[in-house]
Amino acid sequence: MEKKQSLGRVFTAGFLRENPVLRLVLGTCPTLAVTTAVFNGLGMGIAATFVLICSNMVISALRKVIPSSVRLPCFIVVIASFVTLVHMLIRAYVPALNAALGVYLPLITVNCIILGRAEMFASKNGVLASALDGLGMGIGFTIVLVLFSGIRELLGAGTLLGFAILPASIAPMSIMILPPGGFFVFGVLMALAIFIETKMGKKPSKDAACGACPSAEMCPAKGVGE
């Protein structure tokens, strides 16, 4: 059992300190795949937030009932139900978003952020705290997706939410909406998150530094920033 945190701290954890994408490095697949346009990023963020809050609350409420040996299938059943709900709602009311997100919408079921929070938080904490955790993490996820897709759409297509921003004489950098551009933005945003945290006077956790890197053993820059 982790020690109890205040509800405010639980809520704000997802913004930066434990941001699901930039600090916990969860949900990278949808992050890289759907962030070619702000509309898609925002839609994905809101859909995932809704599922996250609902599944966190239900799993937290059932945490004493679910036997720990079969907890993962139980979590998945709960999450899948909410994803089905969201999928049906979006298909009915925002068919454009459904078409844009394609397979990534039903794949929210296996989004590591949602399963990760169920396992790490909701199964150990009360309903209110879990709901706040889901909301905070969801907002953190959505902020990153919007930022991510904003950068990629602006540089890669010259538009924001479909409106032309860059003049037509400036050719957009199509690499930004291709996979390599996604990884560039990912790396830069991740570095930025750690930079901001360091500036705020907090030491970034060891896992975020060289300790987590598979190439650390032979990296010439190992330990330079520590």
Added chain:
Amino acid sequence: MEDRKLIVSPSPHILSKHSTTRNIMLMVVIALLPTLAAAAIIFGWEVLLLTGVTVAACVGFETLYCVIMKKKVPVGDFSAVVTGLILAFNLPPSFPLWMAVIGAFVAIVIVKQLFGGIGFNFANPALVGRIVLQLSFTGRMITYIYPQSWSGVDALATATPMYALHNGPLPLMDLLLGTHAGVLGETCALTLIIGGAFLIATKVISPVIPLTYVGGVFAFKFLLGLAGGAAASASALSALSSILAGGLLLGAFFMATDYTTSPYTRSGKFVYGLLLAIVTTAIREWAGMVEGVSYALLLCNLLVPYINELSRQRPMGVGRGKRKGAA
């Protein structure tokens, strides 16, 4: 510590009193100048403007980044100048200047400084700058304008020799002198060889990587020609064109030999050169692209830490496998 003069620094390592990073980079600049002059003669003075802009942008971004991040400004070591020159050599003439500045930004800020500055870049900065531009502005990057002033036409958009190579061997003299379309620094094989020979003669670069790389491409192309049923002389001719055309010489002498992104040991360098030759030939022969030097370099740059690890020299008397006695 100071009076013992023990300086721990990333490669390029200091070899003697006369070989500092600054001197090495100056040598590289000197070696690149003949090719720049050749490009100016072949493509016109705009080439000098483009080169000036990339060099200025590289130096500018490096200074700006280091000032903002409160790091020591390393412009005096000329490495940003070299990056700017090589980046310009990788762009077609009449390339829009603002796009070239983006390439310089990617090279210096993203690839070099964000990873820790000189000695820490994971790949050759100019190379990644080129590839990012290639993927971003594909149409612009493959528009080669060749001013054929002596044939009466003002300017001509033509195919590069790499495209033409599929239709048989080319006049070798044209390839040697560089009087054909292409990116700035790849066309004139003669000045590239002179520059490379100068660097080898002054021991700035080791001859192992360029020789295995160029020799490997020649050998593979020759063998492929023979396997395809061509006569030995025809295969040799087409293999010779394949090393003179395209970016191979520029890549082999000036980009593959980057200290940070090439292996330390001689055996490692040999493996690296051979690997480059294999990947380049494979891309040229069987992939959807006509030129494979830049992607081969990028791939092999990423493999360098592994090559270093595998080709590490063992102290005498220490058995294989366990490195207990090391360090």
